[in-house]
Amino acid sequence: MKALIILSLSVLTFVSAHFSYAQDAKPNVVLLTSLETPRIWYKPKGWKIDPKLEKIFKKHFDKSGYNIVVKHSVDFHELRRQLHNPNNIAVFWASHAAGTSQNTTGSNNTGAVLSINGKDVKDLFKSVHPNIRYLGLVGCDAEGILNEISREGHYRYNPNLMTHSFTKKIDARKGLKKSLKASVGQLGYTKKRLFFLKKKSLIFRHDFYGREDLLKVNNYFHCAKENGYLVKGVRTLSQDSMEVAITNSQGILKILPAAKAGDRQEFQFYLPYHPEFARRDMKISVDSLIYFGEERKYLGEFDFETDWGTDWRVFAKSDGTVLGVTKNLYLPRGSLPSIDDVQTYKELSCNDTEEMKVHVY
Incomplete structure (x- = not known):
């Protein structure tokens, strides 16, 4: 009996400690880098940009109280995961970007945000979890991309979100420092303190601290509702293949991870409904997101x-050869869905239900 009581107390202590930890979880501030080290003639051969960015980031948030997360060489699948992570309060993305006009909108507004492996990930920034309060895009001329995304209404479910980027070319280290400085009022505040240098001189430094009301993970975010048409899909592979995005004219509908020959991925997604929904909205692309490439890619x-x-059916020649180099087009067959086929679902940035996960067999 005594042993049973001791065991019960041990279990209760563990559960209590685990529950307290969950309750006291700190939000993440996240740095994602996805860029090659630039060649700088006066830097030594082994010099790398990623450790420098990480040092700047960690120094800024060292006293903040937030949980610091740093990931390098990030692909678009990991970027999607971090933008949809409810535990993240701020995401800073550092990569190369191709400029976009500040005064041009729609299809004429060409621009790209490039990952380290040449993927254009700009459309992923259209879907951000409502818990994220700050999104910093450290890339050249990328402010127009975020402005266009906002104008299109993609941040309508993010009332607390502040975005920041640049209208000109910017060094990654300088850009990250500027983005961190811009985030201060959104995430916390700074305190000035005296700092002693080795030469016995004094300077002032500013330490950043997180706001008290933001230092716990918000588990009570509002997950908005959308209307759409449910589509179920299966991806089979006869050879290894990369991660892909399923898209239509509205944007990215689903991200599928890389897979090996013989794998079978089962998944589902929604075609967003709108009053003028037409057959063109049912055209589906399976896209590698490669910004430019002449080598044909097998996507499954x-x-x-x-x-x-x-x-x-996939868009192909009469002999069955699939058309498309880095992207495959699938054309709908049959009649359009009716208004009775519309379903309501959680907005994708915070929809982590089991049925929306990719199942691999």
Whole structure:
């Protein structure tokens, strides 16, 4: 009996400690880098940019109370995961970007945010979890991209979100420092203190501290509702393949991870409904997101199906050769869905339900 009581107390102590830890979880401030080290003639051969950016980031948030997360050489699958992570309060992304006009909108507004492996990830920034209060895009001429995303209404469910980027070319280290400085009022405050140098001189330094009301993970965010048409899909692979995005004219609908020959991925997504929904909205692309490439990529074989009877066929030659180098187009067959086929679902940035996960067999 005594042993049983001791065991019960031990279990209760563990559960209590675990519960307290969960309750006291700190939000993450996240630095994601995805760029090659630039060649600088006066730097030694082994000099790398990533450790320098990490040092700047950690120094800024050292006394903040936030949990510091740093990831390097990030691909678009990891970027999507971090932008949808409810434990993140701020995400800083550092990569190369191609300029976009500040005064041009829509299809004429060309621009790109490039990952380290040449993928254009700009569309991923259209979907940000409502818990994230600050999004810093450290890249040349990238402010227009974020402005366009905002104008298109993609941040309508992010009332607390502040975005920051640049209208000109910027060094990554200088850009990160500027982005960190811009985030201060959104995430906390600074205190000035005296700092002793080795030469016995005094200077002032500013330490950053997180706001008290933001230092706990917000588990009570508002996850908005959307309307759309449910599509179920299967990806089978006869050879190894990279991660891909499923897109339509509205943007990215689903991200599938890289897979090996013989794998089978089952998933589902929604085609967003709008009053003028038409057949063009049902065209689906399977996209590697490679910004520019002439080498044909194998992306897998896809089957899409719906409860209302529409299916899709890949755009190919009469002999079955799939057209497309880094992206494959799937065209709908059958009738359009009706208003009765519309379903309501959680907005994708905070939809972590089991049925929305990718299942690999």
